[in-house]
Amino acid sequence: MLVIFIASILTTLLPSARAGGSVGIYVDGQYYAPNVTAQNIARSSGYTSMFLFTLNVETNGDVTGFGATLCQNGVYTGDPTWGSKLAACKAPPSSVQRIELCIGSWGSQAFNNIRSLISSQGTGTNSILYRHFLALKNATGADAIQFDDELTYDVNSMVAFGNMLAAIGFKVTLCPYTNQSFWVSVKNQLGNKVDAIYLQCYDGGAGNDPGNWINAFGGFKVIPGLWGNTETLQSAVNKMQNWKNAYGIPGGFMWLNGTMQWDYQLWPPGFNLVFENPAVYWVGSYGNPGTALQGTNDPYVNSLSQVVTGCNKVAVTPHNSNYQQQWSIYPIGGGKWRIMNTSSGQLLQATSDPYRNNGGIVASCNKLALTPNTWNVAQSSWQVSTASAGGFVFSNPANSQYIQSTSDNYWSNANNNFVPGCYQSAGTPMSWGVGNQTRWNLIFVRP
Numbered sequence: 001m002l003v004i005f006i007a008s009i010l011t012t013l014l015p016s017a018r019a020g021g022s023v024g025i026y027v028d029g030q031y032y033a034p035n036v037t038a039q040n041i042a043r044s045s046g047y048t049s050m051f052l053f054t055l056n057v058e059t060n061g062d063v064t065g066f067g068a069t070l071c072q073n074g075v076y077t078g079d080p081t082w083g084s085k086l087a088a089c090k091a092p093p094s095s096v097q098r099i100e101l102c103i104g105s106w107g108s109q110a111f112n113n114i115r116s117l118i119s120s121q122g123t124g125t126n127s128i129l130y131r132h133f134l135a136l137k138n139a140t141g142a143d144a145i146q147f148d149d150e151l152t153y154d155v156n157s158m159v160a161f162g163n164m165l166a167a168i169g170f171k172v173t174l175c176p177y178t179n180q181s182f183w184v185s186v187k188n189q190l191g192n193k194v195d196a197i198y199l200q201c202y203d204g205g206a207g208n209d210p211g212n213w214i215n216a217f218g219g220f221k222v223i224p225g226l227w228g229n230t231e232t233l234q235s236a237v238n239k240m241q242n243w244k245n246a247y248g249i250p251g252g253f254m255w256l257n258g259t260m261q262w263d264y265q266l267w268p269p270g271f272n273l274v275f276e277n278p279a280v281y282w283v284g285s286y287g288n289p290g291t292a293l294q295g296t297n298d299p300y301v302n303s304l305s306q307v308v309t310g311c312n313k314v315a316v317t318p319h320n321s322n323y324q325q326q327w328s329i330y331p332i333g334g335g336k337w338r339i340m341n342t343s344s345g346q347l348l349q350a351t352s353d354p355y356r357n358n359g360g361i362v363a364s365c366n367k368l369a370l371t372p373n374t375w376n377v378a379q380s381s382w383q384v385s386t387a388s389a390g391g392f393v394f395s396n397p398a399n400s401q402y403i404q405s406t407s408d409n410y411w412s413n414a415n416n417n418f419v420p421g422c423y424q425s426a427g428t429p430m431s432w433g434v435g436n437q438t439r440w441n442l443i444f445v446r447p
Contacts, residue, residue: 021048021250021251021271021272021274021275021276021277022048022049022098022196022223022250022251022252022253022275023046023047023048023049023095023251023252023253023267023268023271023272023275023277024047024048024049024050024051024198024223024225024251024252024253024254025045025047025049025050025051025253025254025256025260025264025267026050026051026053026102026253026254026255026256026258026259027042027050027051027052027053027258027259027260028052028053028066028258028259029066029067030259030260031050031052031086031089032052032065032066032068032078032079032082033079033081033082033085033086034085034086034088034089035085036088038089038260039085039088039089039091041260041264042089042094042096042260043089043090043091043093043094043095043096043446044094044095044444044445044446045095045096045260045264045265045268045444046095046265046267046268046269046271046272046279046444047095047096047268048095048096048097048098048251048277049096049097049098049099049100049251049253050089050096050098050099050100051100051102051146051198051253052065052099052100052101052102052142053102053105053148053258054102054103054104054105054108054148054258055070055101055102055103055110056103056104056108056109056110057103057110057111057113057114057117057129058113059109059113059116060128061113061117061121061128061129061132062132063132063133063136070136071131071132071133071135071136074128074131074132074135075131075135076135076136076138076139078139080139082139082140083138083139083140083141086099086140086141086142087141093446093447094446094447095268095279095444095446095447098143098144099140099141099142099143099144100142100143100144100145100146100173101136101140101142101144101145101146102145102146102148102175103145103146103147103148104147104148104149104150104151105148105150106150107150107151108148108149108150108151109151110149111147111149111151111152111153111154111157111158112151112152114129114152114157114158114161115152115154115157117129118157118160118161119157122160123160123161123163123164127164129161129164130164130168133145133164133165133168133170134168137168137169137170142170143170143171144170144171144172144173144195144196145165145170145171145172145173146172146173146174146175146198147162147172147173147174147175147186148175150177153179153182155182155185155186155189158186159186159189159190162186162190162193162194163190163193165193166190166193171193171194171195171196172190172193172194172195173194173195173196173197173198174186174187174194174196174197174198175197175198175199175200176197176199176200176205176213177199177200177203177204177205177208178204178205180212180213180216183197184216184217187217187220188218196223197213197217197220197222197223198222198223198224198225198253199213199222199223199224199225200225200255201224201225201226201239202225202226202227202230202231202255203227206230208224210222210224210243210247210249211243211246211247214247221247221248221249221250222249223249223250223251223252223253224239224240224243224249224252224253225252225253225254225255226239226240226252226253226254226255227254227255227256228254228255228256228257228261228263228266228267229257232390233266233267233270233386233390234270234386234387234388234390236252236254236267236270236271237270237271237273237274237386238386240252240270240271240274240275241274244274244275250275251271251275252271252274252275254267265443265444268444269281269392269442269443269444270386270392272444273337273384276331277447278328278329278330278331278447279328279329279330279444279445279446279447280326280327280328280329280342280444280445280446280447281326281327281329281442281443281444281445282319282321282325282326282327282442282443282445283325283327283440283441283442283443284319284440284441284442284443285316285405285437285439285440285441286390286391286405286436286437286439286440286441287404287405287406287407287435287436287437287438287439288316288405288407288423290318290319291316291317291318291319291405291421291422291423292316292317292318292319292325293314293315293316293325293327293403293405293425293440294314294315294316294317294322294324294325295312295314295324295341295343295344295346295370296312296313296314296315296324296412297312297414298312298313298315298412298413298414299311299312299313299413300312300313300367300369300370300371301413302351302353303353303354308369308371310346310371310372311346311369311370311371311372312344312346312369312370313369313370313413314348314368314369314370314425315410315419315422315423315424315425316405316406316410316422316423316424316425317410317419317421317422318421318422322343323342323343324341324342324343324344326341326342326343326445327339327340327341327342327348328340328341328342329384329442332381335383336381336382336383336397337381337382337383337384338373338380338381338382339380339382339394340373341370344370345373346370346371346372346373347370347371347372347373347375347380348368348369348370348380348382348403349368349369349370349371349375349377349379349380350366350368350379350380350396350398350399350401350427351366351367351368351369351379351427352366352379352399353366353367354366354367355367355424355426355427355428357406357408357424358408358409362426364428364429365401365426365427365428365429366399366401366426366427367426367427368403368425368426368427378397378398379396379398379399381396381397381398382394382395382396382403383395383396383397387434387438387439388434389434389439390439391439391440391441391442392439392440392441392442393434393438393439393440394440395430396427399427400429400430400431401427401428401429401430402427402428402429402430402432402434402438403425403426403427403438403440404425404426404427404428404437404438405423405425405437405438405440406423406424406425406426406437407423407437408423408424409422409423409424410422410423410424411424
């Protein structure tokens with residue numbers, strides 16, 4: 001079997017902290033209040049922001065949501081553990097950096113009720129709205145309140161409400177899909193108290209162009225969102241990339257029917273690539289299901305039968321989540337990425353050595369190797385893109401090859417035998433096209 005050595009994470013070699021690209025998702029009552037399983041799902045989800053959907057403000061000022069009365073008679077009456085459990089979702093190492101509480105939805109009377117309450121009580125410290133949202137801030141520690149008004153559209157009351165929330169310590173975010181002039185007026189009056197605008201580019205907002213809204217907001221960059229029901233990974237990534245290239249959008253979000261559904265992990269790797277967020281992944285093979293790309297302890301031998309100092313072989317092995325199967329993928333500019341093995345700190349490199357399968361040399365194919373991160377050669381610069389059939393493709397511009405999981409048995413130098421269930425990896429010509437053997441699944445591990 002392969003000799004597995006799980007080294008300490010080489011923090012001095014890992015890329016700097018996550019870049020500023022926002023990757024958001026709407027979640028539901030699973031996060032009121034999240035148990036340990038839900039906390040771990042959030043932390044390993046790859047999303048940087050979670051939007052808890054949704055709260056309502058009743059006619060008497062009570063704040064309700066997720067089947068519970070959260071604030072009543074000026075005090076918080078919800079689950080007393082909610083705040084600590086939300087904080088656990090952000091506890092390092094976690095992709096989640098921000099949690100927002102949403103108010104409103106299609107058909108919600110929340111902003112009608114807010115307008116009436118402000119008309120009768122104002123927004124001073126004795127008003128029921130102030131007391132309830134101060135209690136909510138203290139109980140949850142949420143970063144922002146998100147406005148999803150799709151019915152009332154009253155500028156004066158929304159601005160007054162936003163100013164009150166800012167005084168309490170919340171950031172305010174907007175989530176429009178129509179009625180552009182209304183939202184522009186709200187943003188202009190609230191100024192930098194609004195630090196994000198999430199533009200719905202799905203369902204009723206399917207025709208929205210982020211550039212048009214950015215212009216309307218005087219250059220303030222909106223964060224567009226898409227719907228999992230009507231997008232594939234490739235279509236969503238393509239739209240986000242095009243919007244980023246054209247308008248410089250600072251992030252994107254997904255509406256997945258308000259819940260962490262079964263495919264919630266599908267979207268973040270692609271979005272993290274678009275917004276150049278470094279992250280650690282397991283890299284699973286479509287060609288050999290249940291296996292993952294792994295750095296080994298076997299020394300790398302070149303075509304001259306020489307052991308290359310500081311270099312090791314790369315294999316495709318049964319997925320078991322060890323550190324040698326974890327890869328830090330981080331941007332180096334120009335649309336290129338480094339792929340660094342978390343265990344060893346070595347870089348994945350396409351070599352010039354011909355690839356040899358169990359029968360002999362395979363024309364136009366080359367070996368892959370793990371090489372010292374100090375070498376900084378062109379062959380360790382990769383492009384990462386989505387595949388139309390699903391998953392991701394790793395291409396090397398230096399030799400026009402893809403990373404492929406082969407069907408050839410892997411030979412371990414350390415054990416001097418073939419390793420059951422393990423396969424070789426290779427660099428194969430792009431001209432061969434993209435098949436299962438060159439498609440990979442990225443599973444987020446941590447920032």
